Amino acid sequence: MKYTMNALARCPWVPSGDLLYAKYHDTEWGVPVHADKKIFEFLLLEMFQAGLSWRTVLAKRQNFKKAFAEFDHVAVARFGARDVRRLMQDAGIIRNRAKITAAVVNAQKFLEVRKEYGTFSRYMWTWVGGKPMRHALRGPGDYMPLNSDAVLWARDLKQRGFSFLGPTVLYAHMQATGMVNDHVISCFRYTAMGGEKIRL
Numbered sequence: 001m002k003y004t005m006n007a008l009a010r011c012p013w014v015p016s017g018d019l020l021y022a023k024y025h026d027t028e029w030g031v032p033v034h035a036d037k038k039i040f041e042f043l044l045l046e047m048f049q050a051g052l053s054w055r056t057v058l059a060k061r062q063n064f065k066k067a068f069a070e071f072d073h074v075a076v077a078r079f080g081a082r083d084v085r086r087l088m089q090d091a092g093i094i095r096n097r098a099k100i101t102a103a104v105v106n107a108q109k110f111l112e113v114r115k116e117y118g119t120f121s122r123y124m125w126t127w128v129g130g131k132p133m134r135h136a137l138r139g140p141g142d143y144m145p146l147n148s149d150a151v152l153w154a155r156d157l158k159q160r161g162f163s164f165l166g167p168t169v170l171y172a173h174m175q176a177t178g179m180v181n182d183h184v185i186s187c188f189r190y191t192a193m194g195g196e197k198i199r200l
Contacts, residue, residue: 005104009186012172020058027095030189032132032178040110041071046173047164048094054172056094063092066105070183076107088171102163109161127153134181143182146171 014025029080033039045064067090069075087093087100110120117123125131125148137143150171157165165173172190175182183190 005051007184010189011184012083012188013143018055020135024058026189028128029176029196030181030183033176034119035082036073036110036114036120037069037071039120039124040073040076040107041065042173042176043106043110043165044068044071044076046169046176047102047170048096048099050164050166050169052094060093063090063151071084073110076104077111079104080110097163106162107180108158108166113160120142124177128174128179132178132181135180137184138186139184144171147180150174 001008004123008026010022010025020032033042045057045061048064065071067087084100084104087145088095088097113120113123133149150167154165154167154170157170171180174180181190
C-alpha cells in the first residue's frame with residue numbers, strides 16, 4: 001500500500017514531498033525498539049550510513065535486507081569470505097569492504113552481548129536508564145550530533161570489538177530506536193513518543 005503524505009507538522013529534516021522519508025519519520029523514527037532483530041537492523045544500516053546521507057541508506061534498505069539474511073544477526077555472524085565477495089558484487093547496497101567486514105564482526109559481537117545480558121535490548125537500554133529521554137527541540141539549530149551517553153556507549157562498544165559505531169552514529173541510532181525523543185515539540189509525533197527523562 002502506497003504511503004500518502006499529508007499536511008501534518010513534521011520535524012524540519014523531513015524533505016517536503018519525500019514520501020519515503022515521511023513514512024520513515026511518521027511510523028518508525030523515535031519509536032522505542034526492544035526487539036533484537038530490529039535493533040540489529042538499525043545498527044547495521046546506521047553503520048553503513050556513516051559518512052553518507054541517511055536517505056541513501058533508506059532507499060537501499062530492502063536491498064540490504066536481502067543481502068544480509070533478513071537482518072538475522074545469527075546468520076550474519078556466520079558470514080565468511082564467500083559472503084563478503086558476494087556483497088562486494090551487490091550493486092544494490094553500499095559496497096565498502098571495511099563496512100561489510102565490520103558488519104559480520106559486529107554481528108558476532110552482538111551475539112556475545114546477548115549471551116552476557118540475555119538480550120542486546122537489555123544492554124542497550126541501560127545507557128538511558130531503561131526509559132526514553134525526551135528533549136525539547138524547537139528547530140534545526142537545537143539538534144545535537146551526539147550526547148554524553150552516546151560517547152560512553154561508543155567507548156564500551158569499541159572495547160567489546162564493534163566497529164564503525166562511533167558517538168555520532170550511535171546517537172543517530174538512539175534517535176531512531178526511541179532511546180531519545182528528538183522530534184521537535186511542534187511535530188505531531190512529539191507527544192506520541194512520550195518519555196520521562198527530560199533534558200533541556
